[in-house]
Amino acid sequence: MKTTALPKDSDSLTAESSRSSDRGIAPAGPRRRGPAGPGRPGGPGRPGRIISRAMLYVVLTVLSAAVLVPFIWMLVSSLKADSEVFTAPIQWIPKSFHWENFADIWTEIPLWTYLGNSLFLSVVITALQVLTGSFAAYGFAKVRFPGRDVVFMAYIATIAVPWQAYMVPQYIIMQKLGLVNTHLSLILLQAFGAFGVFLMRQYYLTIPDEVSEAARLDGLSEYGIWARIVLPLSKPALASLALLTFVNTWNDYMGPFIYLTDNNLWTVQLGLRSFVGMYSSEYAMIMTGSVLSVLPILVVFLLGQRYFVQGIATSGMK
Amino acid sequence: MSEISGAPATAPAAATAAAGATALDKTSGAGGPGKTSNTAALKRRRRRTALVGWSFILPNLLGFAALTLVPVVATLLLSFTDWNSYNTPQWIGFDNFRRMWDNDNFWTALSNTSWYAAGHIPLTMAASLGLAVLLNQKLRGVAFFRTAFFFPYITSLVAVAVVWNMLFNPDAGPVNQLLKAVGMAHPPGWTTDTDWALPAVIITSVWRDMGYYMVLYLAGLQAIPAELYEAARVDGAGAWKRFWHVTVPSLRPTTFFVLVMLTVSSFKVFDLVQVMTEGGPGRSTLVLSQLIFREGITQGRFGYSSAISLVLFVIVLIITVTQFRFQRRNER
Numbered sequence: 001m002k003t004t005a006l007p008k009d010s011d012s013l014t015a016e017s018s019r020s021s022d023r024g025i026a027p028a029g030p031r032r033r034g035p036a037g038p039g040r041p042g043g044p045g046r047p048g049r050i051i052s053r054a055m056l057y058v059v060l061t062v063l064s065a066a067v068l069v070p071f072i073w074m075l076v077s078s079l080k081a082d083s084e085v086f087t088a089p090i091q092w093i094p095k096s097f098h099w100e101n102f103a104d105i106w107t108e109i110p111l112w113t114y115l116g117n118s119l120f121l122s123v124v125i126t127a128l129q130v131l132t133g134s135f136a137a138y139g140f141a142k143v144r145f146p147g148r149d150v151v152f153m154a155y156i157a158t159i160a161v162p163w164q165a166y167m168v169p170q171y172i173i174m175q176k177l178g179l180v181n182t183h184l185s186l187i188l189l190q191a192f193g194a195f196g197v198f199l200m201r202q203y204y205l206t207i208p209d210e211v212s213e214a215a216r217l218d219g220l221s222e223y224g225i226w227a228r229i230v231l232p233l234s235k236p237a238l239a240s241l242a243l244l245t246f247v248n249t250w251n252d253y254m255g256p257f258i259y260l261t262d263n264n265l266w267t268v269q270l271g272l273r274s275f276v277g278m279y280s281s282e283y284a285m286i287m288t289g290s291v292l293s294v295l296p297i298l299v300v301f302l303l304g305q306r307y308f309v310q311g312i313a314t315s316g317m318k
Numbered sequence: 319m320s321e322i323s324g325a326p327a328t329a330p331a332a333a334t335a336a337a338g339a340t341a342l343d344k345t346s347g348a349g350g351p352g353k354t355s356n357t358a359a360l361k362r363r364r365r366r367t368a369l370v371g372w373s374f375i376l377p378n379l380l381g382f383a384a385l386t387l388v389p390v391v392a393t394l395l396l397s398f399t400d401w402n403s404y405n406t407p408q409w410i411g412f413d414n415f416r417r418m419w420d421n422d423n424f425w426t427a428l429s430n431t432s433w434y435a436a437g438h439i440p441l442t443m444a445a446s447l448g449l450a451v452l453l454n455q456k457l458r459g460v461a462f463f464r465t466a467f468f469f470p471y472i473t474s475l476v477a478v479a480v481v482w483n484m485l486f487n488p489d490a491g492p493v494n495q496l497l498k499a500v501g502m503a504h505p506p507g508w509t510t511d512t513d514w515a516l517p518a519v520i521i522t523s524v525w526r527d528m529g530y531y532m533v534l535y536l537a538g539l540q541a542i543p544a545e546l547y548e549a550a551r552v553d554g555a556g557a558w559k560r561f562w563h564v565t566v567p568s569l570r571p572t573t574f575f576v577l578v579m580l581t582v583s584s585f586k587v588f589d590l591v592q593v594m595t596e597g598g599p600g601r602s603t604l605v606l607s608q609l610i611f612r613e614g615i616t617q618g619r620f621g622y623s624s625a626i627s628l629v630l631f632v633i634v635l636i637i638t639v640t641q642f643r644f645q646r647r648n649e650r
Contacts (some may be wrong), residue, residue, distance in 0.1 A: 053457075060452060064466040067525065070481045071469070073492060077484075086490035132378035139374025145367055151375065158386050160638060162586035164607035165631040168614035168623050169389035169396065192381025222370045251474040253589045258615060269476045273593060276480055283484065290477040301472050305465065308472075312530065313537040 074294075078102070078287035085283035101288040108285060111292065113264060114271035121183060121256075121267060122249040125190045129245045130238060133196025138226045140197065141204035142212050152201075155194040171258065185259045190249060196241050202314055203237035204230060240311025243304045247297055268293045393631070396624035403618035414625035424626065426601045427609040430516060434605060435584035437520040438527075442580055443573075445528040450535035451565065464536075468529035475526075479593035482522045483509055512602035515595050519603055523590055527583075531576050538572030539565070574645045578638055585634050606630045 072092075077085045078101060080094045105111060139145075140152050170189060171180070179185040207230060215225045231238070256270045266274070272289045279285065301308065397414055401407035418424045449467050453460055470478065485493050486508035497505035506514040546568065550560045566573075588607035591597060597604035606626065614623025 056452070056455075056457070060463045063449070063452075064463050067470065068466055069492075070478075070485060070525075071473075073485065074477070074481045085484070086487060090492055090495060132381070136375040136378035139371045143367060143371035143374060145371035147368075148371060148375075151379065154387060155382065158382075158390060160582065160634070161390055161631060162582060162607075162634055164586045164588055164610055165627040165634075166386070166389035166393045168610065168620055168627060169392035170385060171615050172392075172620060173385065173389065188381065189385055192378050192385060194382060194386065197378055197382075222374070226374070247472050251472070253475050253593060257589075257592070258611070269474055272474075272476045272480070276476075286480060287484075290480050294473050294477050297472055297474065298469075301469070302465075305468075309468070309533050312533045 071294075074287050074290055077284055078291045080284045082282055082284045085287070098284065101284055102292075105285055105288050105292065108279075109271055109275050109289070110263070111268075111271065111289070114266055114268045115296075117183070117265060118250055118267040118269070121186055122246050124187055125249045126242050126245040128187065128191035129193060129196045130242050132192060133241060134200045134231065134234070134238060135226065136197045137200030137204050138222075138230055140201045142209070142225075142230070143222060155197055159194050159198065167254075167258065174259065180259055181261050181265065182259075183265060186255050189259075190252075190255060196245065199241050199244075199311060199314060200234070200237060203234050207233055236307060236310060237314070239304060239307040240314065243300065243308050244311045247300060247308075250297060393624045393627045396621055397628040398625075399621045401619075401621040403620075407621065410621070414622050415629075417622065418625055418629070423601065423604065423609055427604045427606045428629075430601075430603060431585055431587070431605045433516055434520060434523075434587055435581065437517070438523050438584045438587075439577070439580045441520065441524045442527050442531060443576060445524055446531035446576070447535050447569075447573075449528060449532045450539055451561070453532070454536055454539040464532075467532055470526045471529040473526070475589050476593055478522065478526055479590060482518070482525075483594060486518050509595055510599060512599050515599060515603045519591055519594055522594065523587070526590075527580075531580070534576055534579075535569065535572055538569050542568040570645075570648065574641065578641055581637050581641070582634055585630060585637075 073090075076092060076094060079097050079099065080091070081096075081098055084091060084095060140148060174180050174185045174189075177185075179188070211229060211233070212225050215229050216222075220228065250267075251269065252267075253269045253273070256267045257273075260266055260270060272286075272293050275289055276286050396407065398409060398411060399407040400410045400413070453464055453467075485491050488494060488505075488507040488510055491508075493508070494505040506517075508514050508518040542565065546564045547560060550564050555563060586607055587605055588611070591603050591605050591608060592611075595603045597608050607630070610623050610626050610630065613619045613626065617623075
């Protein structure tokens, strides 16, 4: 496959230094250097420029409003009474604000337990994925040994295989091990994914071999090179991988849905889904739960969105 | 496949230079005696390197092999066996596939999955490319818009499904209120209507996924050399012409990647359907992954469900390989 996102990648190595310059959700590319893209109408000072600019803003505002409407509706409904959620015409501002929804939900469902479980799984899986993924990636990218490329091909090949195609044998293995209905089953299933290895390897390949070569001649062992040289150099990629894994695990529904039956082990997603199933007419409370399940992700995302986007753009590069 | 030709960034390059200098000093100091090293020592060093290399990949490889590679191979083998929770596996050749051929649920699921893909792939592609083109400019506040379009993608699926289910509420949901407001007397019943449930799922999925592919397209757009646009402008090409003759051809590698990703993700769609409609009403949104789940995990028919899994995999494989072929021919 051809490279699609090259400039971004070389840029991400220097991301530390250019942090302040690019806050937005963009693969930090050469955007700042070259002239802007195709939509740019002529040079500066053209008469049509201001009008087309204004039109672009209108279009973008309308589009983003349309995309964000479900969130606004969710937030507004979470502060209403059940009977006020579905009204014609829609009340975009609640008649009275039912802040107590956000207090009541904690007693209505064991939300603390769910949040704790989600947090536990997300943190453990992310830590393991980042650790083993970056460790293996070093072997694939920087050490030459027989069998390496064959094994890596196996990793690549499975990325193309839909997970649903092998979930049944996975389930059988877990059943035989007696791990169904434990958090351990999900940790084992999700911590050793090929994605992390792939993402980190792509990044390590952009670190020139001379760096590790020189450290080797200086007497550092391979493990030392990984820990002291390559790992610190790859902070942006580590951050990308950590954030992507964390959010994916937090949002995962199928894993917990298949493996966890005990209410005490449920994650936020599972708990919210079951709440919807049981109290389908408590519309406002359902929206309250939805808001609370999205909130942690919103915070994580806003803190690290640059790494997010870089991670996605890197995974699009083969 | 994984060649990276990006220019080395400045930071590591500087590190290289510095480290290289010290390394040079060391080697020049210990020059002479190294020449006498024989092949045995070389072999030993190779073996050590191999051990070190394997030690790096092993922690991940063990987990990966046991829980991904083995199951993938097992799916292949199990699909030719009769095996459920109560008996031992028995080789039955193609019986599972014959049974699948005669099974209504399978054809319904296959057809629904294909329809989903037929809607999801082009719509997501068009939406994400459109957004990327709009947003690929120097514009005050562009970061806000990018974040807004990307946000649905990282929102949890359950919240997405729950909210959209309510938006699609046939009587008082905002979607139908809007449709009534613009003059549609009998708007569709969406998730309660067998004909409209799948379109409702597709709309939700496009809304959710377009931000992700937008990011991929933005990366692709930023890799297009500005000179191409300048040249086109000098030749008198308008914005529309520039889009079709510069942007679209230059984006071909990105488009190809997006297409492959979208295809794979469409055919394995599961969680959105499971949470939004659970395959209903009736079987109107039953998809292949759901059928695998029901047969394999709920019913414990391991052999039969593996056969469906194999079919799902082969479909994805055929489409992906075809796309690869097509791409390669276009490149020539």
